[in-house]
Amino acid sequence: MHAKPRQGEVELICGCMFSGKSGMLISRITAARSRGLSVAAFKHASDDRYARTRIAAHDGRSCEAVPVEHSGQIPAAARGARLVVIDEAQFFDAGLPEVCRSLAEGGADVLLAGLDLDAWGLPFGPMPALEGMADRITRLHAICAVCGARADRTQRIAPVEGRSMVGGPGAYEPRCAACFVAPPAALRR
Numbered sequence: 001m002h003a004k005p006r007q008g009e010v011e012l013i014c015g016c017m018f019s020g021k022s023g024m025l026i027s028r029i030t031a032a033r034s035r036g037l038s039v040a041a042f043k044h045a046s047d048d049r050y051a052r053t054r055i056a057a058h059d060g061r062s063c064e065a066v067p068v069e070h071s072g073q074i075p076a077a078a079r080g081a082r083l084v085v086i087d088e089a090q091f092f093d094a095g096l097p098e099v100c101r102s103l104a105e106g107g108a109d110v111l112l113a114g115l116d117l118d119a120w121g122l123p124f125g126p127m128p129a130l131e132g133m134a135d136r137i138t139r140l141h142a143i144c145a146v147c148g149a150r151a152d153r154t155q156r157i158a159p160v161e162g163r164s165m166v167g168g169p170g171a172y173e174p175r176c177a178a179c180f181v182a183p184p185a186a187l188r189r
């Protein structure tokens with residue numbers, strides 16, 4: 001009898017801005033490192049809200065991460081890490097789910113975080129495909145900035161300059177579905 005090779009899990013953390021996704025990633029990275037596990041952390045190169053090479057939470061905590069432009073760069077850069085962390089998953093290409101499955105088959109646990117909905121309240125990038133293939137999904141919520149209800153939308157409160165959700169905390173606020181107002185559809189690219 002041969003021991004079955006370790007199969008990793010793909011876990012997705014999704015939710016609106018200010019729902020604590022990056023904070024949860026940082027806690028999980030810290031916990032894995034304290035158990036002696038090797039961690040490789042990545043973020044999409046288009047996210048430069050805080051620092052190009054860090055995963056940053058709104059509470060000020062941060063963690064080093066390698067900025068990458070394409071999901072295909074991740075396997076070689078992860079170099080056999082036991083936990084592979086990917087932040088801002090919504091900015092990645094359609095190849096990301098396959099990369100995650102392949103890393104898990106190679107024995108790594110993959111932990112992703114991303115915005116499930118864009119500023120128009122519509123599915124964001126590869127997030128629906130990731131939700132379809134993830135072994136585990138954690139859905140986080142924020143508090144609506146208008147009425148205090150549970151929020152799952154990200155309201156753009158600064159002028160829209162394209163589909164990118166990149167922007168400082170001042171450009172967005174969390175809102176519930178009832179208080180959310182989508183920007184004009186013509187501005188969505």
Ligand SMILES: [Zn+2]
Pocket residue numbers: 144145146147148149175176177178179180
């Ligand atoms: Zn509300």
